[in-house]
Amino acid sequence: MEAVLARMRALDERLPERDGVAVFNRVYLTVTQTVHEGIAHGAFPSPRRAEALSVRFAERYLTAVEADRAPACWRPLLQYRRHPGIRPLQHALAGINAHIGHDLALAVVATCRSLGCEPAALEADFDRVGDTLVSLEEHIREDLM
Template identity: 70%
Template sequence: MAQLEQFTTPLDAVVSRMRALGAALPERDGVAVFNRVYLAVTEEVGRQLDAGRFPDPGAAITLDVRFAERYLSAVDAAAGGSRPPACWRPLFQFRRHPGVRPLQFALAGINAHIGHDLALAVVDACRSLGCEPAELEDEFDRVGDLLTTLEERIREDLMPGPDLLQIADPITHLLGAWSLERARDATWAAARALWALRRLPELAEEFTERLDAAVGLAGRMMLTPLPG
């Protein structure tokens, strides 16, 4: 009988799932492009946890696992024929479109995951840990810093053409209006608002739906097919 894989933490299980997903998808698939980006971030979180760089490792693991579960649930929904959250639908709809470039896929996935999933993950983690959002702000900021560093590298690696030609490339104009820093700030505000609304479920649900739709609209624009 095959030996079962052993996981030290729930984060290890998440990393294993992302690796398996990446191995099963074509390299050019839009979800595969984002998955590689997100896997790199999650692996780096694991390394920093091992190095003791998170002041509260338990809180960091809880937040990162709740965060990753939102993405993996969207993948499962799409694979099972269900509708994923609105923020993720553009990526699944256009994942094989030949006119959408890898950089667009990567940033559209980051937009969905940061703009929508992270706010909900903060609330999920607060409920699991019995704490206030302010107590997770250090963990939130550290994960955000990792994503910001990686986003810079992604743009350098996936931006087509030499630097002198980038200003004329349509992708420069299409994606230039989106900022991870602004998305992080908006997400933290959204997480605090959702936490404040936790005893008003109807308002919380409406807020979440509107957030989901707004992030999805931004993602759809980011995935506008471009000429080759």
């Protein structure tokens, strides 16, 4: 988990503040750090599974934004990341849409294959991530507005 957090922090330092990828990255970094802290403090039913899923999920995002040719779902964010008429909230939503709509299912499959389990085994940890998102929603919304 530390390696993906380090990559996300490095990306944050490297990108201009208003860059659309930087906007999404800040949101995602906040969530990932909070999940990491929750795992460390025993807030997840299966810390090993939660961390494996979190890492695979984050790696899909990082691979997409670092690739010469990202998956099609990431292209709206990547192509319009510097457009002055697009608001930070729109950048964040474009990243969330691509990441959850495309990357999540693939990360679940990859995690299950690596751990030798069925997707149902990740359900409780997955739900805990959802709870984490809800707890951060107001803070993130204020940052974006």
